[in-house]
Amino acid sequence: MAAGRKKQKGGIVNNSVKIYKKHTAIHAFAYLLGAMLLSLLAVQAFLYIRFVLGNDIVLSLSADKNDISLEHGQNATLNLDIKGIANPLCRIECNSEFFDISGNKSVEAEQFRTISQVARKKAYTLKEMPIGTGQKLYRFSITCGTIKGFLCHTRGMPTTRSILVTAEYSLNEEEKAVKNKLKKEIESKAVLFLDANESLEKLDSEIGRYSNTLTIAGFGKSLEEARGRARQTAEFLDDLPGLWQQQDFSALSGKIIQLISRINEFQSASTELNEIFIANISLYNALAEKLFLQKQKLEILKEKELNETHALELAGIIRDFNQNIIRFASETGLAEKGKIAGDISGINLQKFSDAVYGNETKEKANETIIFGIEKITLNLTAEKQQFVLEEPKTECCVFGKCRECSFSKKAYPVIFLHGHDFNKGVSAFYSLNAFSELQKKLEENGYINAGEISLSTAKRKDSGMLGLSGMPVTFRASYYFDVFKMRGTYIPVQTKSESIETYSIKLRDIIENVKYETSQQRVIIIAHSMGGLVARKYMQLFGNSSIEKLVLVNVPNKGITGNAAKYCSMFGADLECRDMNSDSLFLNKLNAEATEAGIYNIIGTGCKMEESIGDGIVLEENAFLENADNYMIKGTCSGTNLLHGELLDISKHQEFYDLILDILKG
Known part of the structure; x- marks a missing residue:
């Protein structure tokens, strides 16, 4: 009986120990859980305080260059280094873009996510620059923000970093040589045309000045044709500075061949017109000279003392001369003028002079001599012309709109x-x-x-x-x-x-x-x-x-x-x-x-x-x-x-x- 009671007492003690250990484990777990919660709250409070004080996300951006010079056909690589850091328990979302400001277009855009830190490198090759000289603008931008969570406090305000890159482009050495050669050719050929055109305008002016004195058969039509060629060549020439400014040397080379052909045709027509006009003026002046000599002879005879019959006869000759002079002045055709001048020159004044020689009476021809015919003096000297191609303007484009860099x-x-x-x-x-x-x-x-x-x-x-x-x-x-x-x-x-x-x-x-x-x-x-x-x-x-x-x-x-x-x-x-x-x-x-x-x-x-x-x-x-x-x-x-x-x-x-x-x- 006693032994049985003793055994029962031992069982109670063992159960108490087991219960105690179980409670101790529960308490320990509770304490541990509480400590973890307190730690978590402390971390959250600490991170919140850091957030309030300004610790959200820090971002830096650097490039190996911010200015690039390229000759046409060359490439250059832009290297970028991106670094960022945020709350270690935050996820970071970033958006980056490489933007062509000049063309107003995105070259590349990327979105990515990471945890706590950003460490990224980017490289872009700048190529296919326009021919000519100018500047292009590029910008790399990255915007990062933290994603709000239980342990990630954020205002949601992203951080942005940007780098503006300037790229100056120019012709390569081969293109520069072609450019200089074309410049000389265009300027020299243009001067040839402008000189010829100035001569034509001078000729046109002289023709207008003497239009009431002399006309040349078929000359007006030829002159108008030459004017038409001049207008077409001038319009053609006016297009060249635009191509020059665009530095489209291939198109310019083809245009020069056409320009030379046009100028040669125009020069030939202009020269022929000058020669025809000068030849006709020379003929006219020869006629005027003959008439002047006839006038001088009449003036000499008019001063002689004649008998009444001879005086009346001389007066009649003078009247006929005057009428022919009036006809000569009113006619503009060279052929008609030549016929009239022939009629005047046909009068044999020498015979008349011999007939009156030794006459004893003293009378003079009472008639006034009309003349008023003058030789044509031409002024066909034209001023030398100049033609200079301005250096092509540098082009700056911003947001798709281009203008001269200034x-x-x-x-x-x-x-x-x-x-x-x-x-x-x-x-x-x-x-x-x-x-x-x-x-x-x-x-x-x-x-x-x-x-x-x-x-x-x-x-x-x-x-x-x-x-x-x-x-x-x-x-x-x-x-x-x-x-x-x-x-x-x-x-x-x-x-x-x-x-x-x-x-x-x-x-x-x-x-x-x-x-x-x-x-x-x-x-x-x-x-x-x-x-x-x-x-x-x-x-x-x-x-x-x-x-x-x-x-x-x-x-x-x-x-x-x-x-x-x-x-x-x-x-x-x-x-x-x-x-x-x-x-x-x-x-x-x-x-x-x-x-x-x-x-x-x-x-x-x-x-x-x-x-x-x-x-x-x-x-x-x-x-x-x-x-x-x-x-x-x-x-x-x-x-x-x-x-x-x-x-x-x-x-x-x-x-x-x-x-x-x-x-x-x-």
């Missing part, structure tokens, strides 16, 4: 300048996202999107390559980058902890780079937030000679206060936050001087802030700038989406885009 004084380049980066720990590349949509939209209104520019951007070999199209170009720029030169290579360096005055000095270098690339002496700056203070300080330090317009967007012209100032120093760069504080020495000095002309100040307002209103960061009264053109745009703030930055979203604020466009066009 600079336009009013095509001011536009620089977009970002504002303060709220988180000093994120990459400076993130700041370049500002204005990307505005830059893209402005291209629809004729502003070429040139992507980004920085102090490390390689300069093109010649100044003004981006200004040849005559159209304005836009750049997104950042003062958060500097360059470090090492062994002849410029290495970009991120500098996000400088004062605003230091940034303004960097802005000067950026402006000079833009002026170099476009050959424009003045630029337009559109600056957001702290970027506006950078631009204003630049103007205070260096003047406004390089600034056509300055457009400020939500700029703390009188500083930031309250929570904006408090949290700025917690996450942002100390010197930037110090300078933007409403009572800073920097702002005191900046606002001590009168505002320069040409400043347009756009103020977003409508968010309640510290017993006042503003854009969620800057109070309305602190954004206002005296002596500037101030514009108010109403909006709202929601959560972390503050009007301060949201105003740049032109899909939500069309009035902002319209205002920017009006200012640019005004």
